[in-house]
Amino acid sequence: xxxxxxxxxxxxxxxxxxxxxxxxxxxxxxxxxxxxxxxxxxxxxxxxxxxxxxxxxxxxxxxxxxxxxxxxxxxxxxxxxxxxxxxxxxxxxxxxxxxxxxxxxxxxxxxxxxxxxxxxxxxxxxxxxxxxxxxxxxxxxxxxxxxxxxxxxxxxxxxxxxxxxxxxxxx
DNA sequence: GCCAACGTTGGC
DNA sequence: GCCAACGTTGGC
Numbered sequence: 746x747x748x749x750x751x752x753x754x755x756x757x758x759x760x761x762x763x764x765x766x767x768x769x770x771x772x773x774x775x776x777x778x779x780x781x782x783x784x785x786x787x788x789x790x791x792x793x794x795x796x797x798x799x800x801x802x803x804x805x806x807x808x809x810x811x812x813x814x815x816x817x818x819x820x821x822x823x824x825x826x827x828x829x830x831x832x833x834x835x836x837x838x839x840x841x842x843x844x845x846x847x848x849x850x851x852x853x854x855x856x857x858x859x860x861x862x863x864x865x866x867x868x869x870x871x872x873x874x875x876x877x878x879x880x881x882x883x884x885x886x887x888x889x890x891x892x893x894x895x896x897x898x899x900x901x902x903x904x905x906x907x908x909x910x911x912x913x914x915x916x
Numbered sequence: 917g918c919c920a921a922c923g924t925t926g927g928c
Numbered sequence: 929g930c931c932a933a934c935g936t937t938g939g940c
Contacts, residue, residue: 765938789923812938870939888921890937 752801752827759896760800761807761884762822762858771808771819771863780860785831786841788853792893796854800893802827805914806858807896807904809884817869818904821914826857864908878903
């Protein structure tokens with residue numbers, strides 16, 4: 746596993762995380778102690794590899810509501826603790842229990858996420874799809890199910906602009 | 917509720 | 929290693 750400090754790319758990087766608001770919404774994040782939660786339950790290898798290899802403390806994330814009316818980006822969150830083992834994989838009672846994961850070499854990782862700022866105006870998926878500058882953004886691609894997606898710097902700026910957020914975070 | 921797209925599993 | 933079957937995601 747990558748150790749802290751081994752993630753050498755320029756910081757901060759930008760991401761998009763999906764959550765079904767019926768299970769955990771942007772408001773739920775804001776209402777959490779310290780406006781922070783652990784992002785557990787990731788059981789997809791590509792997303793796991795992002796957590797393990799690329800997501801670092803200080804990275805910023807668009808908090809996206811999937812399976813919602815409407816779907817779209819609700820706010821900006823910050824990674825406040827990077828990759829550590831997701832304990833639910835070892836809990837037989839947990840939905841995300843994975844009996845195949847070795848406690849000495851955990852298969853699944855999580856991180857901690859803190860709400861930073863709500864977008865003054867919610868940016869819907871429809872809005873994103875309608876913006877030609879975002880034509881290559883992963884979340885607008887058909888069939889894109891990855892629950893943690895990298896976001897390019899230009900896309901990040903554009904989404905924040907659309908949501909009415911200017912300033913330092915929009916760099 | 918429908919169904920397209922995708923990821924995983926398991927037989928061979 | 930192939931690929932059909934299955935389960936899940938997620939927009940509509």
